Amino acid sequence: MRTIVVFAHGAGDAWPFYLEVHEFVDGLGISFPGWQLNKSFQDALGLAYQVATPLVGGKGFQPGVTCNLTRIGPEDHPPLAGGSLFGALSMAVIQLLANGSGAGREKEMRHQVRAQLTPMRCADLSTVAVSAAGNLDTGDFRPVDGIEEKLRSLARLGPEKLRDIPVIYALDPIDALGQLYERQCRASAEAHELRCKASAQAFERRCKALAERIA
DSSP, rough: EEEEEEOOOSSSSSSEEEEEEEEEETTOOEEETTTTOHHHHHHHHHHHHHHHHHHOOOTTOOOEEEEEEEEEOOOOOOOOOOSSSHHHHHHHHHHHHHTTTTTTOGGGGGGGHTHHHHHHOOOTTTTTTEEEEEOTOOOOOOSSOHHHHHHHHHHHHHOGGGGGOOOOOSSHHHHHHHHHHHHHHHHHHHHHHHHHHHHHHHHHHHHHHHHHHHO
């Protein structure tokens, strides 16, 4: 399971990374092997796991999850800090577990969460960048600094203008997955409609050309 997280230090620089999460057999808890994590990172890591696991599997559900970061672009390793990892990690872990060892534990979910099971499992996170800290009491999202720097770093990866990057504002990981899935379904339906329209227009042109040849 992969998504994108962008780190910024408020000095005009921002660094995008791929965040990948995997379940591991006979594991317990969450780990980030190969990385020296400061306290803000550790807090975000622990909170994301604490929020995601009971949402998917109920009380006492503690599967093993391992995480990895891969720099997008230059192969340097800037110092990483801050709690903005929470948003991306919580969403990725929720989706990982909903499609993994959490499958079959739907009865353990709260009704409001179970109603969002399809978005939890099917929203495409692979090209989505998430930046949100977490509320230690509620697990809701909290805003983070450096958003403009992060948007600029993402714009350099693809779209030339910031306005070309769609933005979702969400209250928590489940809300974000629901909004994202709805937007992706709508975009897919619109693309399908355009393809059908183009196909119909092409067919109409062929019929007109054939009629002209017969005439």
